[in-house]
Amino acid sequence: MSLENIRDDEVDIVIGALHSDLTTFMNEWKPMFCRFHLIIVKDPDLKEELRIPDGFNLNVYTKSDIDQVVGSSTSILFSGYSCRYFGYLVSQKRYIISMDDDCIPARDNKGFLVDAIAQHISNLSTPATPFFFNTLYDPFREGADFVRGYPFSLRSGVQCALSCGLWLNLADYDAPTQALKPEQRNSLYVDAVMTVPAAAMLPISGINVAFNREVLGPALIPALRLAGEGKLRWETMEDIWCGMCVKFVCDHLGLGVKTGLPYVWRNDRGNAIESLKKEWEGVKLMEEVVPFFQSVRLPASAATAEDCIVELAKVVKERLGAVDPVFTRAAGAMLDWVRLWKSVGSGASSLRA
């Protein structure tokens, strides 16, 4: 495939606001955000008014907007981190870049501020190479290339549909790791982008990601919600499940997933020790989820992300539903999401900015 030329007006930056005061967050990102349209979705559980500085091109969506578009006819919940998915739904842009509101721009090994937006756009606009591993990392990076032995027929690559960024300072650990190593901080800036090979599974974190909404949008779903889910990233599973679904869909459709750059700087939040008191439902669920995704195959007739999610939801219900009711609910939410995506996409909403 050839390079995609991504224009600024083809991108929406989506921010799920879990905190009312976005002043510092927005000001830190201003040099990177100012050229783009922003969608800010306020966590429907958040009571206070949002504080957003001037000087941005943005639309804010709140609980009343969500109620108006989604109504009560769905199993999808947009509370907490899941509020960002409402932004994915109402966007009209080809690309989404999504960022948690506790992240600020990171600095690279030379001390320069990292433009995470530009890096995500670069990741999405150059091909991915999921069918053979390049030991020299991203072959499309300046100064890099394919290693000796890399088959020429695979060098054109495939479309990159998802770009997963990483985290400095507070890395994306789960509750037990965070609790066992409360002092651990990530200070290693690994200067590399790579394609995650086809068939390799990974948990995608929603903290700092970008994707091609046009081809992959229906596959990014807030489907799996834990009973004891809180407002701390380490207590959630919605993006992990979403990531497993998305990678699975990408593998089926022959699309690429990249990981590595850009880094963002994650600020500390919450008390890890408190989370020790919780039951780590998500940790147990992953033991069921991994063998499931390793073994499931979709029919070749599933040719779009929507098709894939509908097919996948059926198998989730059949094979995982008996294990835990959380999976039955997830399967229902996946189907509801596809219906919602279609109805909003077909002009049912007057809210789209």
Added chain:
Amino acid sequence: MSLENIRDDEVDIVIGALHSDLTTFMNEWKPMFCRFHLIIVKDPDLKEELRIPDGFNLNVYTKSDIDQVVGSSTSILFSGYSCRYFGYLVSQKRYIISMDDDCIPARDNKGFLVDAIAQHISNLSTPATPFFFNTLYDPFREGADFVRGYPFSLRSGVQCALSCGLWLNLADYDAPTQALKPEQRNSLYVDAVMTVPAAAMLPISGINVAFNREVLGPALIPALRLAGEGKLRWETMEDIWCGMCVKFVCDHLGLGVKTGLPYVWRNDRGNAIESLKKEWEGVKLMEEVVPFFQSVRLPASAATAEDCIVELAKVVKERLGAVDPVFTRAAGAMLDWVRLWKSVGSGASSLRA
């Protein structure tokens, strides 16, 4: 699995000498090499006497040693880069670290000399995680861990059997890339080790590698020799084919392969433009090799590296033999190698040091 404790006397450093004067090479590596036993195998085509500085614990093997051990009853050729495999054969150690003689120690991002030997040993002594991708790279590195969503049942990992290092300055490109971009040099030091996921194929370069000889030795084979093969790395395929076989065997046996650190600094050698005059037989062969390895499966009864290579050789002959006689010869060499490995291992050689 738990950490392996690798003692200095369990390691052989193998150097295939394609150049007679090893003085600079050996002196540059002295701080890293001096604690280990070295096996130097002189390219049987090299006429001049080797020049090796004092102060090392080593054995040198030459054409007469090769003739004595291998005799004429085999299809294996040990000329050029393939001479290193003779070192793998006669070693009695559990681990091999192999280094091309045009490499010297690299410097990291902070300007410190990299101890490639220590890094390879570290890679081999900590588990690999081929069954799920960790976006935070090697979870066993100090300061790192498993990312949120990584299944706990997979966190103990598997034995790492192969460690592939990388190259600064002259990267490991093929002849066409080298010829098209003669000025391109690799200056990007990516500070990461990662496990290559199961089922992901990669071309392993023999320039800077380490492996567990006890479990994987019989799978490192100089089997595929191109008609127009020269004494420049970019003109060879022997290690690419070997790497495809080794990764395939590791996947079948549930062993891990790591790539990334350590880097070495590769000095320029040869005229890339000259290679434009050659026919790039290897480039064409890879187009056959990749679909082959993607589709072949071994019986579960193949439980050792030896078993795997014997089974694989059969399928190579059957399915690739008709495509090009080079594959029939490779299949023959694979079987010869396993026989040779067994005979030398059972004490047929009086040369072992």
